[in-house]
Amino acid sequence: MTSSEDDKIGLRAGERPTLKTISRITGLAVATVSRALNDAHDISQDTKKRVKACADSIGYLPNRAGVRLRTGKTNVISLVLSTEHDMMNHTAQLISSVAGALRTTPYHLIVTPFYPDEDPMRPIRYIVENRSADALIINQTEPKDARVEYLIKRGFPFSTHGRTNSPIAHPYADFNNFKFGTIGMEALARRGRKCVLVLPPPAYQNYGREVLDSTKQAAERLGIRRLVLQDVASDSPAQDIEIAVRGVLTTHPEIDGFFCASTTSTMVVVDVAETMGHKIGDTMDVFSKEAIPFLRRFRREILAVHEDVRHTGTSLAQAVIQAIETPNAPPLQVLDTPTFDDPLQGS
Amino acid sequence: MTSSEDDKIGLRAGERPTLKTISRITGLAVATVSRALNDAHDISQDTKKRVKACADSIGYLPNRAGVRLRTGKTNVISLVLSTEHDMMNHTAQLISSVAGALRTTPYHLIVTPFYPDEDPMRPIRYIVENRSADALIINQTEPKDARVEYLIKRGFPFSTHGRTNSPIAHPYADFNNFKFGTIGMEALARRGRKCVLVLPPPAYQNYGREVLDSTKQAAERLGIRRLVLQDVASDSPAQDIEIAVRGVLTTHPEIDGFFCASTTSTMVVVDVAETMGHKIGDTMDVFSKEAIPFLRRFRREILAVHEDVRHTGTSLAQAVIQAIETPNAPPLQVLDTPTFDDPLQGS
DNA sequence: TTGCAAATCTATAACGTTATAGGTGATCCT
DNA sequence: AGGATCACCTATAACGTTATAGATTTGCAA
Numbered sequence: 001m002t003s004s005e006d007d008k009i010g011l012r013a014g015e016r017p018t019l020k021t022i023s024r025i026t027g028l029a030v031a032t033v034s035r036a037l038n039d040a041h042d043i044s045q046d047t048k049k050r051v052k053a054c055a056d057s058i059g060y061l062p063n064r065a066g067v068r069l070r071t072g073k074t075n076v077i078s079l080v081l082s083t084e085h086d087m088m089n090h091t092a093q094l095i096s097s098v099a100g101a102l103r104t105t106p107y108h109l110i111v112t113p114f115y116p117d118e119d120p121m122r123p124i125r126y127i128v129e130n131r132s133a134d135a136l137i138i139n140q141t142e143p144k145d146a147r148v149e150y151l152i153k154r155g156f157p158f159s160t161h162g163r164t165n166s167p168i169a170h171p172y173a174d175f176n177n178f179k180f181g182t183i184g185m186e187a188l189a190r191r192g193r194k195c196v197l198v199l200p201p202p203a204y205q206n207y208g209r210e211v212l213d214s215t216k217q218a219a220e221r222l223g224i225r226r227l228v229l230q231d232v233a234s235d236s237p238a239q240d241i242e243i244a245v246r247g248v249l250t251t252h253p254e255i256d257g258f259f260c261a262s263t264t265s266t267m268v269v270v271d272v273a274e275t276m277g278h279k280i281g282d283t284m285d286v287f288s289k290e291a292i293p294f295l296r297r298f299r300r301e302i303l304a305v306h307e308d309v310r311h312t313g314t315s316l317a318q319a320v321i322q323a324i325e326t327p328n329a330p331p332l333q334v335l336d337t338p339t340f341d342d343p344l345q346g347s
Numbered sequence: 348m349t350s351s352e353d354d355k356i357g358l359r360a361g362e363r364p365t366l367k368t369i370s371r372i373t374g375l376a377v378a379t380v381s382r383a384l385n386d387a388h389d390i391s392q393d394t395k396k397r398v399k400a401c402a403d404s405i406g407y408l409p410n411r412a413g414v415r416l417r418t419g420k421t422n423v424i425s426l427v428l429s430t431e432h433d434m435m436n437h438t439a440q441l442i443s444s445v446a447g448a449l450r451t452t453p454y455h456l457i458v459t460p461f462y463p464d465e466d467p468m469r470p471i472r473y474i475v476e477n478r479s480a481d482a483l484i485i486n487q488t489e490p491k492d493a494r495v496e497y498l499i500k501r502g503f504p505f506s507t508h509g510r511t512n513s514p515i516a517h518p519y520a521d522f523n524n525f526k527f528g529t530i531g532m533e534a535l536a537r538r539g540r541k542c543v544l545v546l547p548p549p550a551y552q553n554y555g556r557e558v559l560d561s562t563k564q565a566a567e568r569l570g571i572r573r574l575v576l577q578d579v580a581s582d583s584p585a586q587d588i589e590i591a592v593r594g595v596l597t598t599h600p601e602i603d604g605f606f607c608a609s610t611t612s613t614m615v616v617v618d619v620a621e622t623m624g625h626k627i628g629d630t631m632d633v634f635s636k637e638a639i640p641f642l643r644r645f646r647r648e649i650l651a652v653h654e655d656v657r658h659t660g661t662s663l664a665q666a667v668i669q670a671i672e673t674p675n676a677p678p679l680q681v682l683d684t685p686t687f688d689d690p691l692q693g694s
Numbered sequence: 695t696t697g698c699a700a701a702t703c704t705a706t707a708a709c710g711t712t713a714t715a716g717g718t719g720a721t722c723c724t
Numbered sequence: 725a726g727g728a729t730c731a732c733c734t735a736t737a738a739c740g741t742t743a744t745a746g747a748t749t750t751g752c753a754a
Contacts, residue, residue, distance in 0.1 A: 016478070020739055029704045034742055061477045065415035066740030069709045076414075076457075081443075094440035096428075096460045108479070110457045113443045130454070131363070139499075165711060238640075267644045270525045297614045298645055365710055376734045380713060384707030416739045489732060 013017050013237040017060045025054055037062075042099035075106045077320055078133035079121050081113045082140045089291050090263075090309055093159070097313025098137065105321060107134070121146060128156050135320045139160065141172075141206050159316050159332070162206050171323050171331040173315035175307050177261075178206040180338045181214030184259050184287040185222060187303050189345050193257035197248060199241065199269060201261045202233040211261050227252060234261035238268045245272045260288040263295060263304075270299055289338065305338035313337055352395035364407045372401055384409075412436050413628065422453045425480035427470050428460045432624050436638050437463040437610075437656055445484065446662025449667040452668065454481070464487055468493060475503050482667045484508065488519075488553050504670035506663050506679070509553050518670050518678040519664035522654050524554040524608075527685045528561030532569060537691050538632050540549070542572040544595060545618060548589065548608045558608050574599060581609035585628055589611055592619045593611040608634040610651075611641060615647055652685035 015021065019037075025234035028051065036043045036051035039042045054060075068074050079098055081091065090151065099109045110133065112123045124147050127133050134157065141162035148166050151158045161172055171275060186194050198215050201208035212228065219226035232244040238241060258273070260266040266288040270280055274315035278284040281301025288302060291309045295302045312334070351640035362368065366384075370377045377400065380630045381392045389465075409693060413422050426445055428438065448457045457480065459470045466686035471494050474480050481504065485494055488509035495513050534541050545562050548555035559575065566573035579591045596602060596619065603619070607613040613635040617627060625631040628648025635642060638656045642649045658683070665678035 016476075019742095020740080031705075031742075032703060032742090034740095035703090038742085044631070044702060049701080057495060059476065063416070063740050064477065064479055065412050065421075066709095067742085068412035069410070069416050069711090070741040072709080091443070092436070095458055096438070099460045100462070101456055104504070108457050110455050111442060111446055112455070113446045115447070126408075129363070129406065130411065132411055134535075202734085251730090267641070270675065271644050294614070297618055366712095367710080377710090378712075378735075379733055381710095385712085391732060396728090410710050412714085413739095416709090417711040417713085419739080429737080672730090 008106070008242060013045050016053075016064075017058045018063060019060075021058060022051060022054050022060060026051060032144065072131065074132060074134050075136065076107060076110055076133040077102060077107050077135050077317070078110050078112060078127050079137045080127070080139075081111060082116075082120070084147060087169060089294075093291055093309040094316075097112045098317045100310075101314045101317035102321075105229070107321070122238040123148065135159075135324050137316050137320055142204055143205075143206050143209065154329075156319060157327065159319035159323060161312065161316055164206060169333070171319035171333060173312045173334040173336070175312060176208070176338060177201075177210040177334050180212040180261075180289060180305055180307075181211045181259070182218045183305060183338055183340050184303075185215050185218035185224070185226075186343075187287055187340070187342055188220075188257040188259065188285055188341065189222040189224055191257075192226060193285055195227070195252070195254045196256050196257035196259055196266045197245075197252075198259045199228060199234050199245075199261060199265055200228060201231070202235060208233065208261075212223075216258055224255075224257075227255065235267040236262070236265075241265055241268045242272055245269055246276070248274055252289055256284055258284065258286040260286065263288060263290045265301065266304075267298060270302065303340075303342070305340040307338060308336055351458055352476045363410075364402075365407045365410065366407075368405060369398060369401050373398060373406070389431040392487060403647075408574070415515075419478065419480060421481050422455060422486065423457055423480040423492055424449060424454050424459050424482050424664070425459060425474050425486045427474075428458060428461075428484075429467070429654060430450050436641075440638055441663075443484070444657040445664045447657075448661040448664035454472045454668070468497065468566055471497060482506075482671050484651065484667055490553050502521065502674075504667060504674065506666035506670060508659065509661055511553060511635045516602065517677050517678070518658060518666035518680060520666060520681040520683070522554070522659060522683050524548075525561040526559040527608075527652055528558045528606070529565045530566035530652060530687050531650075532562050532571070533633055534689055534691075535604040535606065535632055536565075536569040536571055537689065538604075540632055542574065542599070542601045543604035543606055544592075544599075544602050545573060545575045545606045545609055546579070546581050546592075546608060546612055547575060549582060555580065555608075562606055572601075572602075574602065580611040583608060583612075583622060585611070588615045592616055593623070596620065596623055603631055605631065605633040610635060610637045613642060613649065613651075617649070650689070652687040652689075654685065657681055 008046050017034045018031045022033045026033065028047065032043065035046045037050065037055060064075060067321050074112050079095065095111060105121055114120060114123050123137065127136055130342050136151065136156065136158040138158065140162035141148065141160045141164045143165040145164045148160060148164050148170060152166065152168050152170060160171065161173060163172050163174050185196065196219065200211045203209065205213065215226060227248065230247060232240050258269055266286060272288055273280065273284055273316050280286055288304045289307045290304045291307050295304045315334035319334065322329060322332050364411065366377045366380045369380045373380065380398055383395045384402060386395065411422060413548060414639060417565065426442065442458060444490060449456055461467060461470050471483065474483060483503065483505040485505065486508035488495065488507045488511045490512040492511045494518060495507060495511050499513065499515050506520065508520060510519050512519050532543065543566065547558045550556065550559065562573060574595065576591050576595060580588050605616055607616050617633055620631055627633055627646050632647050635651045636654045637651045638654050642651045662681035666681065669679045
């Protein structure tokens with residue numbers, strides 16, 4: 001049965017090494033090689049050492065399709081991104097930090113953007129039903145999020161960028177937008193601002209609610225007026241924001257403060273305010289947030305908290321890996337706090 | 348041989364449908380089902396219709412591991428990104444446009460950032476040797492790029508964001524940085540600028556050379572002085588750029604123009620110039636490029652060409668798919684031209 | 695000496711897919 | 725009638741991996 005040649009020959013030219021190759025070289029059965037490489041308990045130390053040395057020397061790498069077919073494990077994490085958000089480096093930082101956190105793991109990151117015109121459930125269903133990933137990361141959560149409900153029901157591991165109202169706790173990493181709102185209104189009040197216009201995130205999204213709630217509560221507590229821009233949100237197209245802001249500033253000249261929920265929209269708002277004769281830091285203060293120290297270069301007088309997107313991304317990766325590997329442990333939930341050094345307060 | 352139950356039963360509870368399921372339902376052999384779904388020529392129209400209807404109704408999706416194991420096709424495109432570049436939306440737009448272009452294809456996009464501290468060859472070798480993708484997209488090319496040489500030698504499909512000096516033509520999509528340099532110097536000359544400071548991309552990268560060459564040629568032709576910042580490049584840390592620019596502006600007060608190769612560095616440069624008493628558009632003109640209309644909000648007077656990164660990303664995806672599917676066709680090479688409407692010229 | 699357990703290895707089958715060679719009728723030509 | 729051709733379908737094997745059950749050897753107690 002044994003060929004006269006195979007035993008002598010090691011790695012054949014141009015052949016991608018597999019377990020079979022190692023089996024041929026060492027003379028062990030394929031199953032033994034597999035078990036040795038996986039540190040099974042019923043393989044001798046000696047054999048393990050020999051097999052691993054051989055694997056190293058011929059540059060063996062497990063065929064991921066083989067593993068996947070046999071075990072069902074894909075070693076893939078899927079990041080499903082809604083694209084047209086605050087692209088001001090938010091997206092790039094998120095991707096790069098998630099991928100960075102996976103670097104030391106066997107997991108690969110696949111990125112699937114989805115577009116405003118399509119059903120948010122489509123990519124999710126595809127991944128889950130086709131089992132083309134071990135876990136999912138999704139962003140832009142809504143309070144009652146259909147994707148989250150679906151994933152929980154299917155028992156599919158995931159983590160979310162943003163919280164939800166789901167009665168069942170799930171892994172997430174989020175920015176504390178409530179605190180963001182509070183800090184912002186306080187900073188504006190500290191500068192004597194009496195009437196603040198808020199450009200919130202979309203109200204149907206969870207962090208939109210948070211910003212609305214916290215700025216409202218803070219305004220009442222601090223005794224300042226608070227107007228909320230209607231029909232546009234911080235992720236609306238620049239032109240829409242421009243028109244809306246111009247309108248409100250005209251009808252409400254008493255506005256002396258701005259609370260903007262995104263970096264991009266802040267640029268637009270400042271632009272409009274300036275063309276209407278305002279001077280930031282003088283006749284008007286603007287509060288926002290940023291992932292990289294950028295607004296302070298845009299206009300030195302803008303007030304902004306730092307949002308550590310890289311940390312959020314790292315947490316999302318950790319949360320999702322925990323969800324895969326210890327599904328019964330309590331879900332990892334990370335809430336990142338805005339950092340803001342207000343020069344008026346000293347540090 | 349046939350079980351008494353299988354034939355009657357369609358989709359069994361909780362079972363992920365496979366070819367075998369369809370085979371059981373239709374009574375056809377698994378091989379026939381496979382061939383029918385793949386439109387093989389030796390299957391009748393009638394059977395094809397019946398099989399496809401069945402597949403649709405039970406929500407059959409091919410198991411990618413099975414296909415991959417059998418055919419060697421991964422249906423994955425790998426985008427290996429160097430991260431710490433001009434992150435000003437460049438990265439996010441690139442990823443989202445490549446993924447967008449793949450949306451209508453069977454390909455998925457995996458993203459592997461690599462970090463300045465690690466060997467650029469490592470992720471490449473991993474993908475190729477493990478065949479964990481059908482093709483690669485890489486960015487930040489160098490004139491003599493080791494990754495490109497390796498991929499050509501291995502016959503592995505790829506496309507590059509940026510050109511190289513490789514003697515063998517390969518697929519690429521690139522921004523015409525030569526023209527970018529020419530247009531910039533001309534725009535500055537048109538404004539009567541006599542001494543222009545250039546902040547180029549790193550000279551070891553291909554597009555760095557292009558910018559250096561084109562600005563040099565244009566300066567000579569237009570009869571203006573041209574200084575090049577030393578020891579820093581457009582992707583250097585903000586602080587380094589700041590120090591370098593401040594130094595040169597002090598020793599060379601005659602500088603009245605700036606040519607900046609990246610959006611991020613432009614902000615820094617403008618910042619420094621202003622703190623030294625300059626006024627953009629008045630005592631100094633600044634020329635740069637941007638992926639989104641952003642610099643015009645930063646300072647209305649900045650001159651900038653538009654770089655259509657989304658188009659480049661789409662081209663990269665097309666190029667790489669062509670490289671996979673028709674490897675012998677001439678490589679797809681796309682050169683995107685900067686667009687610049689100079690108000691001084693009329694349009 | 696027999697029996698039994700522990701240690702170590704192997705044979706087999708299966709995951710889902712598709713390429714290949716082969717089979718079965720039917721139709722057509724001579 | 726015999727053979728060739730065509731249209732359509734099926735059986736088999738293989739891709740690389742690992743879980744399972746079984747085989748072999750060794751050591752040791754009864």
